[in-house]
Structure formats: C-alpha cells, structure tokens
Amino acid sequence: MSLLNRYVVRQLTTATLYALVALLALYFFFDVMGQIGDVGQGSYNNAKMLWYVTLQIPAHAYELMPLAVLIGGLVALSQLAAHSELTVIKTSGVRLRRIIGMVLQFAAVFAVATLLLGEWIVPAVGQRAEQFKLNATQDKISAGTRSGIWIKQNNDIINVAEMLPDSSLRDITIYRHNDNFELTETVHAAAATPLHAESGNDATWHLQQVRRTELQSNRAVAAHADTLEWPAAVSRQLLNVLLVEPEQMSIAALGTYVQHLQDNHQQTTRYELAWWRKISYPLAALVMALVALAFTPQQTRHGNMGLKLFFGVCLGLAFHFAGRLFGFSSQLYGIPPFLAAILPTLLFACLAVWLIRKQERR
Template structure:
C-alpha cells in the first residue's frame, strides 16, 4: 500500500506541477508581451523587465493553482485507467478512501501554497510591481514618447511632441496639457524640451522658447511668454517604492485588519471583501482537488484521452462562474461578502460530498426511479449454443 501511495502521489504531483507551469505561462503571455513592449520602446533595462515578470507570477498563480491541481489529478487517473492500472487497484480491494490519503496530501500542500500566496506573497509582489511600473513609466531614462501621439503615461499630464532625438532625448514641438491641479488647468507650448532629474530625484522638463496659458480661479485668462521654464513632473525617479498603498490588493494582513477597524464604511467593505476573497480561493483549491478523486476513479480503459481535460474544464468554468458572480454581487452590495464568496464554495463542497458518497459505492449518481415504479428488469442471458432445443 505504501508503494501504491507513493506512486500515486508522485504521478499526480508531477502532472499537476507541469500543468501549473504551463497554465501560468499561457495566462501570463499577454502581460509578458506588454512588458516586452515597454522594454523595447521605453528603453528599460532587461533586469527590470525580468524582475517585473517574476513579481507578476504570484498574482497569476492564485488562479492557476486550483486549475492545475484538478487537471493534474484527473489526467493522471485518466492515464491509469487507460493502462488498466485502476482496474488492478480496484480488484486488489483498494477503496477510494485509501486512495484519498496520497491525493489528499497533495491537495493539502497546494492549499497551503495558495494560502501563502494570497496572504503574504501576492500583496507584497503586487505593491512592488506597481511601484516598478510607475517608476519605469515616469523615469527620465524611460521617458521615450511616441511622436505625434498624445502620451498619458504620467497621471494628469498629456504630452504631445513632434519629434524626439533618439540619442539625446531632446523633445521638439512640445504641447503639454497639465490637469494635475483641477482648479487651474494649464496649457504649455515650447519649441523644445530637455528631460532631466532634479536634486530631489524628481523628473522635470527644461522647456525653451514657449508660452504658458491658464485660467485663474477668478475666471481671468492669463498668458506668459518664456525663454526658459523648468516644469516639474512631480514623480520620483529610480526603482524604489514611491507611493502609498492605495489598493486593498497591496495590503498585508495587519494593514487589512487596521482598515477593517479604522477605515471609512467604503474602505471597510472593500477590506472585508478582500479578507474573504483571500480565504475563499484557497478553499476553492481544496475543494477542486478533493472533487478530482471520485471523478477520476470512475474512469475506465474505454475513456478517451480528453476526458480528464474536458471534465476539469467544465468543473472549473462552473466554479469560477459561481465565484465571479458571488464576488460581483458582494462588490455591488447586493449581498454580504460572506455569502457572496462562500456560497459558491459550499455548493461545490456539497457536490464533492455527493461524488464521494456514490463514488465509494462504485457509482457517481443514484439509480433514479419514479415513485411506485418497478425495478429495472435485467437483460436476459444469451442462449446456450450447446443446449437442447425445444419443439
């Protein structure tokens, strides 16, 4: 039994890990292409690109963990069924509850990994990723603007340039629309501009031969000609944390608890929703892994190769549709976060208990009959070709 448990655990773990890597890469591919575009067009260092890709991995693994676990277990059991290994295991008297021990160990490991991702690694990685992205888009070394295009990389600023020197970075034919102060919107034109860094490590544009237009709070139009003008972009350069944590996705558990206790009603609701979401997704991983076993052991050697993938896909679509719908209802306050995020898990847990109950009996569903109807009549035995014939 120990050898069987070791064999089952190793096969399920190997298939699940390969599936995890494949699914994570496929889902991350659009994000990798976007970061590659920033690397090519913005001139960002490759080391920064590599760090941003590594920081994005935990965010995507939160969703791919239950997918990989369910798919890996089903594919492994599907292969064992096609090779008649499941038939031999069942004929040896091994029950589904005995097979649950090695598979359950793998499910617990994946669930613990999901908890660590949701509570520790993802908030830190999301905060560092956002910091790197903001610093990258607003650093002078990455201030490569698309000519004859309205560039809005810097919040509150719209920049339009006719040409940029690829070597010196000098901008020519500059038009700037500054809305960072809603009470005093400014429009600036300049013949040329030179990006540079101030002593406080903030980005700025040194403008030459231009004009500045704005309307005061009293409603008066103002116009100013200048030969030289230094416009601060008010963004910190360098790849260091330069912004406060604004989203609940970036908060550590202690900060999330502080928001639950001291935040405004809107922030408390968002923090409560995030708290339940960080617990609901690991619970979904546990349920998906447990549901895979009774579905997998009911396969036979006649089952097609695509059965495991098709079954996993249908279950995943159902579960994540329920989770997404519940989270959307809780976000819009049509229901509480507790109900919105945990009712889908309760439904899938009931389905898992159903599958285990009938899977232990060698079937996945009861024999349905209308009340009062007779039991189904078994098929008659075939005639014996060597028997006697009656006249």
C-alpha cells in the same frame, strides 16, 4: 506515509506541477504580448520588460493554483484508471475513505503553497514589480520599497510613504525650492485626502496635521496647522503604485483596515469580502482535488483525454467566475461577505461529494 500513499501523492503532485508550469507559460506569453507596447518608454527595454513579466509569475501562480490542482489531479487519476492501477487499488481492499485521504494529502501541499503565496510573496513581489516598471517608464518618479514614492513637480520634490485603498495618503513630505534649486521650505503632513474625489479632480489635496518649516537667510521658522490645502496636480495614476489593493493585502492587514473603516463609519463590504476570500481560497485546492476524483472515470481505455482536460479547464474557469459573480452580487445586492466568499467553494465541494458517492454506488 505508506508506499501506496507516497506513490499516489507523487503522481498527483507531478501532474499538477506540470499543469501549473504550462498555465504559467501561457500567462507569461500573454503578459509579454501585453507589455510590448510599453517597450521604449523611458528606459523600459526588452530586458526590463521580461523581468517585469517574470515578477508577475507569483501572482499568476496564486490565481491558477486551484485550476492546476484540478487539471493535474484529473490527468493523474485518469492515467491511474487507464492503467487499471486505480481498479487494483480498490480491489485490494483500499476503501474510498483512504483514497480520498490520499487525494487530500496531495491537495494540502498546494493549499499551503497558496496560503504562503497570498500572504507573503504576492504582496511584496507585486508591489516591487509595479515600482520597477514605474521607475523604468517615468523619468520624474522614483519609487522605493522602503522610502515610498518620490515625485518632482516644478520646483517641489514630494515624498509619499503610503497610499491606502480609499485613495488617502499617509506621511507626505514636500521639499520646496527656489529657481536656483535652493531649499526654501519643507512641509510634512500626517495624512492627505482629495478634496474632490467624487468628480475625479486630483489637483487639490487636503493635508492634515501639517508641520511647516521655512528656511530664511539666517533662521528657520516653524509653524503648525491642523489642515492645509495643497495644490498639487499629481495624477492618481502615478500614485497607484502605492495603492494596496484588497486582493493583495494579507489577512492581518485586511482585518486591521476593516476595523479602521468600521471605526470611521465607512463602507467595509469590499474589504470584508476580500478578507473572507483570502481565508477560503486555499481551501479551493482541496475542493478541486475532490472534483478531480469525482470526475475520474473508472475506465478510460476508450476515453478521450483531450476532452477530459477541456472539461477540467471549464470546471476551473466556472469556479473562478463563480467567485467573481458572487463577489459582485455581495456588493450590489447586500449578500453577506462571508456567504459570497465561501459559497462557490461550498457548492463545488457539495457537487464533488455527491458525485463521488454516486460513483461509488455504481
């Protein structure tokens, strides 16, 4: 990498990091305001609230990365233009193609960071954050990353290992006790589904592939059953800590689950859309860098930097809401998930290329 490339990339990267930190600080403040009302529930105190909000930072960083690239790129390139550095670079023989290459080199770093956050860091940290808050606010629930979730209901202790996006449970174990809290029976089921999911009634679950072991005075009696109705008044809200949201699943996990739904002849649109968005979202950093270059004026000595920053934020928000709009349209009107996921990025990329070419002709 040449000296000029390193200088431009460093300026762009520094400005983007400042923008990302500022945006995260703003979101941190809003999260604190939103969590204050929960302080005092169980052992959820101010220190635990601040730690929970801190664990939300990777998820916010993932969401805000393209916006930070846009704002940072716009600020850095505007400063280069204001100091006539951009003019000097162009008049010294550096072609537009090379300038675009430098901008894309800078954006590629944040695209890779977005991919790493979305695939490994956000799912793990997000689940740990919800488990941490649940442990602090609920006295009868213990959630662990490896052991699943533990729930005490009357004289029963229930362990649920996993909850899938369709609200079905996997690997459930029930420990039944008598009034003296002596273990009398264990029930293990490979899977469970709510019998009345349509009406929202969670009081009865349909257990599948059940193994029961009854502990008698001098022996243990085992029995097997294909299905069993389980009257467990466990709120689905308490189990949502195990719910793997499509947006938080990795590309590989989403692909596996989409295949599972297809094999069982179930609706896959939401998960296919999430899969394509996971693939295309890192590219948004590259596109936002091009948009920043496209909207960088040649001379900003008399320009209003605050207005340009506001315009940059509006562009980033437009991109964010365009993605959501196309996502809803895909589910409502049957737009192919691939098209709904890639179209906002493609439209902004075409806009950036058109404006760059128009600016160069001048």
